[in-house]
Amino acid sequence: MNAFVPMKKALISFSLALIAAGALFSASLDDIISRAKAESKSYNELRGSAIRKDLDALLKTYDAQDSYRFAIDSSVSTATSAGDSFVSLSPEFTYSSGGDNTTSVRVSSPMTLIYASQLDSKSTYKPGVSVSQKIKIDPTADNRKDNSKRIARLQADSLLGKIDAQFEVSVCNALMEVLQRMSDFSTSKASYDKQKAEFDALVSKGLVVEGTYDYKSKLSSLLVSEKSLEKARLARDLALESFRRVCGFDFDSLSVSPALEIGFSPLQGGNSKVMIAYLEMLNAQNEYDILVGNDDRALNLNAAGDMSIVGNSVSSYAISGNVGYKDKSWQAGVGASAAFDKERNAVYPKVSMSLSYDLGSNDSRSDNLNKQMALISKESAAYDYEIAMMDYKKECLEMQRSISDARLDLERETAAYENAKAVYENDLDLRDKGYYSEFEFAEKKAAFAKAENSYKSFLLSLRILRCNAEILNL
Numbered sequence: 100m101n102a103f104v105p106m107k108k109a110l111i112s113f114s115l116a117l118i119a120a121g122a123l124f125s126a127s128l129d130d131i132i133s134r135a136k137a138e139s140k141s142y143n144e145l146r147g148s149a150i151r152k153d154l155d156a157l158l159k160t161y162d163a164q165d166s167y168r169f170a171i172d173s174s175v176s177t178a179t180s181a182g183d184s185f186v187s188l189s190p191e192f193t194y195s196s197g198g199d200n201t202t203s204v205r206v207s208s209p210m211t212l213i214y215a216s217q218l219d220s221k222s223t224y225k226p227g228v229s230v231s232q233k234i235k236i237d238p239t240a241d242n243r244k245d246n247s248k249r250i251a252r253l254q255a256d257s258l259l260g261k262i263d264a265q266f267e268v269s270v271c272n273a274l275m276e277v278l279q280r281m282s283d284f285s286t287s288k289a290s291y292d293k294q295k296a297e298f299d300a301l302v303s304k305g306l307v308v309e310g311t312y313d314y315k316s317k318l319s320s321l322l323v324s325e326k327s328l329e330k331a332r333l334a335r336d337l338a339l340e341s342f343r344r345v346c347g348f349d350f351d352s353l354s355v356s357p358a359l360e361i362g363f364s365p366l367q368g369g370n371s372k373v374m375i376a377y378l379e380m381l382n383a384q385n386e387y388d389i390l391v392g393n394d395d396r397a398l399n400l401n402a403a404g405d406m407s408i409v410g411n412s413v414s415s416y417a418i419s420g421n422v423g424y425k426d427k428s429w430q431a432g433v434g435a436s437a438a439f440d441k442e443r444n445a446v447y448p449k450v451s452m453s454l455s456y457d458l459g460s461n462d463s464r465s466d467n468l469n470k471q472m473a474l475i476s477k478e479s480a481a482y483d484y485e486i487a488m489m490d491y492k493k494e495c496l497e498m499q500r501s502i503s504d505a506r507l508d509l510e511r512e513t514a515a516y517e518n519a520k521a522v523y524e525n526d527l528d529l530r531d532k533g534y535y536s537e538f539e540f541a542e543k544k545a546a547f548a549k550a551e552n553s554y555k556s557f558l559l560s561l562r563i564l565r566c567n568a569e570i571l572n573l
Contacts, residue, residue, distance in 0.1 A: 127354045128274075128562065131346070135270050138347030142266050146259065168193045185213040185222075201233045227405025234400070237393035242385050246378045253378075257371035260573040264566040271559045271566075273342040277350050278552040278559075280331070280338040282545075287331040289545040291324045293538035353555060361502060361561065363568040365495040369488055370572050376480075376487040383480035387473040390466070399423040399432075415440045421451070430455045491571075498568055505561055512557045519550035 136142055172189040191207040208226040298321050301307040307314045342350045368374060399422070406416035421434025431454045438447040526543040529535055535543065 128271075128559075131274070131353070132267055132270050134348065135346035136263075136266065139266070139345065140347060141345075142262075142347075146262050165197050166193075166195045185211050187211050200235055201231075203231045203233075205229045221410035224408040225405055226408075227403065229401065229403035231402075232400040234398040236396045236398060237389070239385070239388045239392045241389060243382045246382050246385070250375050250378050253371045253375055257573040261570055264569045264573070268563050268566045269345050271563050273338075273345045274350075274353060275556045275559050276338045277335075277342050278353070278556050280335040282549040282552045284328075284331040284335040285545040285548050287324075287328045289538070289541040291321075291328045293542060294321055294324050296538050355551070355555060361505070361565040361568060363495075363498055363502060363571075365492070366572055369491045373484070373487045373491050376484040380477075380480040380484045383473070383477040387470070387477045390470045390473050394426040394428075396426045397424075399425065401434075412441075414442055423453075428457045430457075494571055498571055501564060502568075505564055508557070509561070512554055516550060516554035519547055519554075523547035 169190075169192045171191070172187075174187045175185075187210070189207065189209045191205065193206075194202075194204045196202040206226075206228050208224060210222065210224045212222045213220050298307070298317050301317070302309070302314075307317060339350050369377075400420075401423075402418075402420040404416070404418045407414045415438060417436065417438040419434065419436035421432055423430070423432035425431075432452070434451045436449045436451075438449075439445075440447070523543065523546075526535065526540065526547075530540045530543075
């Protein structure tokens, strides 16, 4: 089993440098994506819900929280057998720290306030304070909360990265759809315009007479072309509307500009999915070790003091303290206390000791079952971690293969685009010399626009590949 290590790049790095004459992106696509991130409502709402501003508060829920309590009990008596009328109050404040090693403090002051007395009775007060400290001494520390906090941070960090990368993929997909539909519309329009011009020329010259079979055939073909053009227009408009919904603004243009680089380096410790599986394996191992090795061993230290006040004078006071040990079977303790009676000028010391042993009960069967279930969970978590690591390594190899294929595809697509550009430049020259009619050249122009948009779409697919490589390592 591979040991967990922090994220770092492996020595082997696969990179694909896409630098060719006419390669896409740098400013133009980056500008579109940056603007989309600023103006897209859906992106900002999604990312806003995942911002880590509340993460620290969330992580505190994994920590044991300190607790505070204040209470007052009261009662009123209008008359007693001794002829006293009084109010009884018992204010109390308690504090308990979170965590396994718990510190508790209790402050109280019961009092009886006499407001009417036939025998001249005095009010009494008994303030006191007690402090206790629990110290766990089990051999295995409980690290599950710390691991759970690390899991939460990994999930938050990877979520933000995935939102950004997946949004870029959405923008690229929307652009690819727009480019495809605009190419289809330009091709359909050029074809329709040429076909309509030819039909109108034949009719005007009398070569095709209305009502004849030839006229009806050519008119039917023209109507089919017109319907195709309208369908292409609708598809283009839908693609533009889809782009606007994704990005938050209308599509203008996407130019061809140089330099795109895809770099991919597998992480030695795996991505967040692998590391979360590893931390969950540690939690399962820790839980099993606690059940097997720990016995709820703890030391308990207690100290207390109080005094009795009658009227304005202290009548007595007492202090006490004890130390105890406890585990699942044994419980032992030793303590000492002393009471001081000021009226009698006497001290009353006391020493106590206790020892007990639990002979066992049906709970031992439950303990054995829990240990067996924890062992199964530990082995299952270890298997899940190994599977996650193997899946990650497999995906890294597939990503390496995709990048290698993209390198070959880039050479082919770039060559095809450069050839289409050279042909179009020649067509421009031929048009200037009068070899093409207006409609013939419109078809040539539409064909080049389709080839250019196809090349842009290919380069958009490379941007998507780069995003997927980033997502893989998140």
